[in-house]
Amino acid sequence: MKQCGKGLPPLARRYRSLLDRVEHSTRSGSGGHDGYSKLDSQTRIGIGAAAALCIIGIVFPMITWWIACPLAAICGTVAIWGLWPLVPWAFQIGLPLGYSPLDRAAAKLYGQMLGTAAAEFAQHSSTSPSEIINWFAYWMVLKGIRVFGKKPPSPLLQKIPRVEIESRLHFNDGAKVLIDHYKSDPIFTNLVVKRSDLFSHRRQLREQV
Numbered sequence: 001m002k003q004c005g006k007g008l009p010p011l012a013r014r015y016r017s018l019l020d021r022v023e024h025s026t027r028s029g030s031g032g033h034d035g036y037s038k039l040d041s042q043t044r045i046g047i048g049a050a051a052a053l054c055i056i057g058i059v060f061p062m063i064t065w066w067i068a069c070p071l072a073a074i075c076g077t078v079a080i081w082g083l084w085p086l087v088p089w090a091f092q093i094g095l096p097l098g099y100s101p102l103d104r105a106a107a108k109l110y111g112q113m114l115g116t117a118a119a120e121f122a123q124h125s126s127t128s129p130s131e132i133i134n135w136f137a138y139w140m141v142l143k144g145i146r147v148f149g150k151k152p153p154s155p156l157l158q159k160i161p162r163v164e165i166e167s168r169l170h171f172n173d174g175a176k177v178l179i180d181h182y183k184s185d186p187i188f189t190n191l192v193v194k195r196s197d198l199f200s201h202r203r204q205l206r207e208q209v
Contacts, residue, residue, distance in 0.1 A: 149188035
């Protein structure tokens, strides 16, 4: 196995060494099922990353497409298998893509800030859970989070100017709508925020001042 690795590019040698580790752990490891050892997540991720690097750095530049395609498919399969343990972590962290309902984002922030002065102030100044969510929606706006919503009867999302939220418009029904006290119908509905804003402002959102 070691002799076969001579003359290979650095990335290929690294990939070969990782495969050697897997082979060794399969022969001598314990704790697996039906004679196969169970690889730890770190080893799997290393193998997956090495396979992905092989696709980019070795396969395509060196050989013709009709040979590269099958090899790329094999490396891609190994990469997906190796990087699969990262999927649960991504869901736990949350990817900064698309939109998130404002009421859910405000409720989550409230839960994260329980025990802080801001959360206690919101509790004492509110008479219901929905008012607490309204309060944290304002907090998010003051920290730089942009709010988007639909202005009936339009079905399209549009950015709501911050100056309007700080002046004539008010969150209502647990930050689900924006209302004007002088009008009976909501001015904006289906309120959402960008996940990218929540991610980039995550530290500011928890600051007390």
